[in-house]
Amino acid sequence: MRPRPTAEDRLRALASGQVPVLETLAQMQVDNFERSRLDEETYMLVRLSALVASDADPMSYLAHLRTDKPAISNELILGTLVAIAPLVGSARLLSAAARLVSAGFITADVSPSLPEPG
Secondary structure (H helix, E strand, C coil), X not given: CCCCCCHHHHHHHHHCCCHHHHHHHHHHHXXXXXXXXXCHHHHHHHHHHHHXXXXXXXXXXXXXXXXXXXXXXXXXXXXXXXXXXXXXXHHHHHHHHHHHHHCCCCCCCCCCCCCCCC
């Protein structure tokens, strides 16, 4: 009989992207949308809000928001960020915007134009 993997073993497997752990995480998503009884747009905006609030990394945005077709527009992403800003704070909001860019959901000029001194 094989010894049961420890929590540390499972965390290492997750960090290294081993398939069984990722399959378990994917299984958690099965039918989640249907069970939520939300329309697709609302569902994605709720997920976006949770990712921002948890300061998720770009891979999490990809894993939890990427679909075959764009589910939410840039206008809705911006509106959601504005709506949750008072709750999550500016640091988390700026982090989320950068992570959305890193994940390829939005494009941004990473060198913002500043007023000329003088």
